[in-house]
Amino acid sequence: MQIIDVHVHLNYYNNRNQGQDIPSLQNRLEFLLANMRTYNIDYSLILTSYIVNSNRPPTSDIIKIVNKNKISNKVGIVASYTISNNDFNNLTKYKTWIKNGIIKGIKIYCGYEYYYPNDKRYQPIYDLCIEYKIPVMIHTGDTYSPKGKIKYSHPLNVDEIAVDNPNLNIVICHLGNPWILDCQEVIYKNKNVYADISGLVEGNFNKYNQRWYGVRINEMLEYIGKPHRLLFGSDWPISNMNSYLNFVENLKLDNESIEFLMGKNAQKIFHT
Numbered sequence: 542m543q544i545i546d547v548h549v550h551l552n553y554y555n556n557r558n559q560g561q562d563i564p565s566l567q568n569r570l571e572f573l574l575a576n577m578r579t580y581n582i583d584y585s586l587i588l589t590s591y592i593v594n595s596n597r598p599p600t601s602d603i604i605k606i607v608n609k610n611k612i613s614n615k616v617g618i619v620a621s622y623t624i625s626n627n628d629f630n631n632l633t634k635y636k637t638w639i640k641n642g643i644i645k646g647i648k649i650y651c652g653y654e655y656y657y658p659n660d661k662r663y664q665p666i667y668d669l670c671i672e673y674k675i676p677v678m679i680h681t682g683d684t685y686s687p688k689g690k691i692k693y694s695h696p697l698n699v700d701e702i703a704v705d706n707p708n709l710n711i712v713i714c715h716l717g718n719p720w721i722l723d724c725q726e727v728i729y730k731n732k733n734v735y736a737d738i739s740g741l742v743e744g745n746f747n748k749y750n751q752r753w754y755g756v757r758i759n760e761m762l763e764y765i766g767k768p769h770r771l772l773f774g775s776d777w778p779i780s781n782m783n784s785y786l787n788f789v790e791n792l793k794l795d796n797e798s799i800e801f802l803m804g805k806n807a808q809k810i811f812h813t
């Protein structure tokens with residue numbers, strides 16, 4: 542079985558060591574590959590950011606470095622699409638990327654950017670995803686930054702675009718945490734909606750939140766029924782892959798549910 546982490550970043554988040562050099566993109570990529578080797582992750586999807594700066598490389602840089610290292614069998618890219626930075630002028634660029642096969646999905650950052658998923662300016666990218674049969678990933682729930690506005694990132698907002706775009710596969714990122722129950726209903730009701738379990742904790746799970754999230758995910762699986770539509774994702778390097786794998790092991794799921802979670806669902810929608 543291929544194990545797929547659908548949610549990792551090559552952004553550099555550690556601003557605590559002020560004055561220290563930011564590791565190069567090549568170093569960060571090698572660190573990702575080393576982690577994947579250590580923890581037996583076969584394939585990862587690298588999500589690019591809605592902002593571009595020295596810590597957060599643009600999608601074009603990630604494409605270049607993946608090509609240069611010849612690792613398209615190990616990683617794919619999910620390209621961010623932002624309204625604030627006028628990506629709606631760049632649709633041709635996205636089309637070319639998707640046709641070339643390296644872009645496996647598109648990510649939008651509702652909450653970080655102050656737009657609802659049903660904003661008309663997102664529709665062209667949904668149409669593109671439908672045309673090329675790739676999913677759109679939507680940030681939901683808490684924002685890692687206090688500047689985020691969480692009314693835009695509530696998972697219930699996803700219901701409307703799921704209904705209006707029945708042929709669009711949608712991935713709710715982070716289970717809509719803390720609105721996990723709302724996320725659960727949106728997945729249950731809409732067969733074109735999936736969710737990744739990434740980013741529930743910073744660093745490692747502890748005894749308390751491992752139990753807390755474990756109960757919620759098991760309830761969710763029971764409610765949705767089989768086959769479920771959850772995807773394994775860590776949000777590395779914000780969360781540790783190892784701790785995430787332990788967390789999944791502690792969910793004590795049956796083999797079939799594990800297979801869908803760890804790879805089958807991702808293979809189906811991202812065509813990895």
Ligand SMILES: [Zn+2]
Pocket residue numbers: 548550588740776
């Ligand atoms: Zn993330």
